[in-house]
Amino acid sequence: xxxxxxxxxxxxxGITGLSAAFYxxxxxxxxxxxxxxxxxxKSKVLGGKVQTLRRNGFIIExxxxxxxxxxxxxxxxxxxxxxxxxxxxxxxxxxTNYIYHKNKxxxxxxxxxxxxxxxxxxxMKTGLISPFGKxxxxxxxxxxxxxxLDDESLGHFIQRRLGKEVLENITEPLLGGINAxxxxxxxxxxxxxxxxxxxxxxxxxxVGMAAGKKNAPISNTPNTATKSMFLTYKNGxxxxxxxxxxxxxxxxxxxGQGVTEVVKIENGYxxxxxxxxxxQLDGLVLALPTxxxxxxxxxxxxxxxxxxxxxxxxxxxxxxxxxxxxxxxxNGTGFLIPAKEGTVLTAxxxxxxxxxxxxxxxxxxxxxxxxxxxxxxxxxxSDEELLAKVLKDLKNIMxxxxxxxxxxxxxxxxxMPQYPVNHIEQLKKLRENLVTQKPxxxxxxxGYEGVGIPDxxxxxxxxxxxxxxxxx
Numbered sequence: 001x002x003x004x005x006x007x008x009x010x011x012x013x014g015i016t017g018l019s020a021a022f023y024x025x026x027x028x029x030x031x032x033x034x035x036x037x038x039x040x041x042k043s044k045v046l047g048g049k050v051q052t053l054r055r056n057g058f059i060i061e062x063x064x065x066x067x068x069x070x071x072x073x074x075x076x077x078x079x080x081x082x083x084x085x086x087x088x089x090x091x092x093x094x095x096t097n098y099i100y101h102k103n104k105x106x107x108x109x110x111x112x113x114x115x116x117x118x119x120x121x122x123x124m125k126t127g128l129i130s131p132f133g134k135x136x137x138x139x140x141x142x143x144x145x146x147x148x149l150d151d152e153s154l155g156h157f158i159q160r161r162l163g164k165e166v167l168e169n170i171t172e173p174l175l176g177g178i179n180a181x182x183x184x185x186x187x188x189x190x191x192x193x194x195x196x197x198x199x200x201x202x203x204x205x206x207v208g209m210a211a212g213k214k215n216a217p218i219s220n221t222p223n224t225a226t227k228s229m230f231l232t233y234k235n236g237x238x239x240x241x242x243x244x245x246x247x248x249x250x251x252x253x254x255x256g257q258g259v260t261e262v263v264k265i266e267n268g269y270x271x272x273x274x275x276x277x278x279x280q281l282d283g284l285v286l287a288l289p290t291x292x293x294x295x296x297x298x299x300x301x302x303x304x305x306x307x308x309x310x311x312x313x314x315x316x317x318x319x320x321x322x323x324x325x326x327x328x329x330x331n332g333t334g335f336l337i338p339a340k341e342g343t344v345l346t347a348x349x350x351x352x353x354x355x356x357x358x359x360x361x362x363x364x365x366x367x368x369x370x371x372x373x374x375x376x377x378x379x380x381x382s383d384e385e386l387l388a389k390v391l392k393d394l395k396n397i398m399x400x401x402x403x404x405x406x407x408x409x410x411x412x413x414x415x416m417p418q419y420p421v422n423h424i425e426q427l428k429k430l431r432e433n434l435v436t437q438k439p440x441x442x443x444x445x446x447g448y449e450g451v452g453i454p455d456x457x458x459x460x461x462x463x464x465x466x467x468x469x470x471x472x
Contacts, residue, residue: 004034005034005035005036006028006033006034006035006036006282006283006471007035007036007038007268007279007280007281007282007283008024008035008036008037008038008281008282008283008284008285008467008471009037009038009039009040009271009279009281009283009284009285010024010037010038010039010040010284010285010287011040011259011271011284011285011286011287011288011296012040012041012048012285012286012287012288012445013039013040013041013043013046013047013048013253013255013287014046014047014048014049014050014287014445014456015047015048015049015050015240015241015453015456015457015460016048016287016444016445016446016456016457016459016460016463017039017041017048017285017287017445017460018039018046018047018241018244018245018248018460019077019244019456019457019459019460019461019464020285020287020444020459020460020461020463020464021037021039021244021248021251021460021464022077022080022244022247022248022460022464023460023461023464023465024037024285024463024464024467024468025037025247025248025250025251026080026464027464027465027468028468031468031472033468033471033472035471036252037251037252038251038252038253038254038279038281039248039251039252039253039254040254040257040258040259040273041253041254041255041256041257042256042257042258042274043255043256044255044256045255046241046244046245046253046255047238047241048063049063049064049412049415050063050064050237050238050240050241050453051063051238051410052235052236052237052238052239053318053408054235054236056360056406057359057360057363058318058320058358058359058360058363058365059235059236059355059357059358059359060236060318060358060365060408061236061237061318061351061367062316062318062408062410063237063410063412064237064452064453065232065237065349065351065355065367066090066230066231066232066237067230067231067232067452067453067454068229068230068231068452068454069089069228069229069230069231070229071452071454071455072454073454073455073457073458073461074453074454074457077240077457077461078240081240081243081244081247082243083233083239083240083243086233086234086235086239087231087232087233087234088231088232088233088234088355088356088357089227089228089230089231090228090229090230090333090354090355091333091353091354091355091356092228094330094331094332094333094350094353094354095332095333096108096331096332096333097332097333097334097335097336098332098334098335098336099128099169099170099173099174099335099336099337099338100335100336100337100338100341100343100397101127101128101169101338101341103396104127105335105397106126106127106128107126107332108128108170109122109123109125109126109128110122111123112170113209113212114174114175114192114195114209115158115166115170115171115174115175116162116205116206116209117137117206118206118209118210123137128169128170129165129166129169129170130165132165133163133164133165133166133169136162136163136164136165136166137162137163137165137166139163140161140162140204140205140206141204141206141207143160143161143203143204144203145199145200145203146160146199146200149200150422151187151188151189151190151421151422151423151424151425152188152421153183153184153185153186153187153188153421154171154175154176154183154186154187154188154191154192154195155167155171155172155176155182155183155184155185155186156184156188157188157195157196157199158171158183161199161205162205167183168338168339168340169338171183172338172339173336173337173338173339173346173347174336175191175192176339176372177336177346177347177369178191178451178452179191179312179416179417179418179419179451180312180314180346180371180372180373180416181312181372181373181416181418182372182373182374182418185373185418185420185421186418186419186420187419187420187421187422187423187424188421189423189424190419190423190424190449191419193424194212198212232355234357237453240453254273257273257274257275257277258273258274259271259272259273259274259296260272260273260274261296262284262296262297262441264438265280267282268280268281268282268283268440269281269282269284269440269441271284282440282471283440283441283442283467283470283471284440284441284442285441285442285444285463285464285467286441286442286443286444286445287444287445287459287460287463288445289311289414289417289445289446289447290306290307290309290417290445290447290448291306291307291309291311293306293443293445293447294306294307295307297434297438297441299437300430300433300434300437300438301433301437302426302429302430302433303430303433305426305430306430306447308420309417309418309419309420309423309447310373310417310418311414311415311416311417311418311447312371312372312373312376312414312415312416312418313371313376313379313411313412313413313414313415313416314369314370314371314412314415314416315369315370315371315378315386315409315410315411315412316367316368316369316370316409316410316412317367317368317369317370317386317387317390317407317408317409317410318351318365318366318367318368318407318408318409318410319365319366319367319368319390319404319406319407320359320363320364320365320404320405320406320407321363321364321366321400321402321404321405322362322363322364322402322405323362323363323364324362325402326364326398326400326402327399328398328399328400330350330352330353330364331353332350332353333349333350333353333354334347334348334349334350334353334354334366334367335347335348335397339372339374339375343393343396343397344370344378344386344389344390344392344393345368345369345370345390345393345394345397346369346370346371346372347368347369348366348367348368348369348394348397349366349367349369350364350366351365351366351367352364352365352366363405366394368390368393368394370386370390371416373418379411379413383409386409387407387409391404416451417446417447417451427448427449430443431443439470440467440470440471442463442466442467443463444456444459444460444462444463445459
């Protein structure tokens, strides 16, 4: 075997790119194959959307605040980085979630899993759905499974199985909110493939979800006294980025430079940076938003499909209060708002109730969310206008009249990819074309196979495994 170092460039220093670099370094070392890894990130900091602000005893997440405990890629990475002891679960006393419906906060029915009812009595008692809507949802137990195996939109699927009311009042704010998207255009197979599989296996979505809940694996991570559905780190999600960055000290990291061109040469590729620097390499990982990746691979067959994937802008507004100034009972984790309610707010997390480590004693921390695919007008507002409208919604919903002690507004422009129907099939074709037209080039990131932190970690690891196979 040729022992000269393989040269690999990873473009994108978010969680996907960092995971790709970590696993590439690890896998090539295990195989004793010399490798020279360069990671290129256009911004001055690593971590992408994962950014924690630690200030005055508050742990304020500017990006994602947690991840699903059942998603094993992130648990495995946490163990490999030696930060298992940093994991914490949600407050066991704050189990209630709410949905805002007709000017009132309604408790989310017990037994609701990903918006699907698995317990009959709590669902029948909820004020979120009318008697007719509940009857329509029960039809899921009788309806046949879909014979055609083609992809469909998430909204069409839920409405077909459970009816329009469940879709609009529960599924849309709960599941559509994950992507800040329109459930009527989001691909079912790309966002919730388990729903598709449940219908095929169990015929009924309700039966399938109940069976899955019964057989769900229990997380055995330490320091999570409760069987928490969500986990984070004691000092915020940036703990993960900081530890990865520490592990990657031995690789070359270029900050403040983007890539302008990728050219195929006889034995690899030339990559040109913003400052006209030319780098030669054997393999390339593009951990970038789809449109940026497509612009670097203009001659690849079917690449235009990537350019058409829409990215929605969102914002989160962190607010701090003195506990004594808020009389509203914060006996849960927060609330979601269906699009038809007409608010600027899409959701609010009572962060200091959800996470016991998020705020000092006698202080409160809220995270308010703004931005849906069909509501992007807020992008043009000033920070002052945005804050005023958010506070107005909070006053109407929770009766809060107090002025916050501080606020942090984080705007994430074009940050939430909207997977269209047939996304998985198109992605498969594109990757087949890359194998023949651009061998050794691999795509990964939130725009491809999942927007969650664990999904991005898994994609980074998969890219590293593919690179090992290609170069070894």
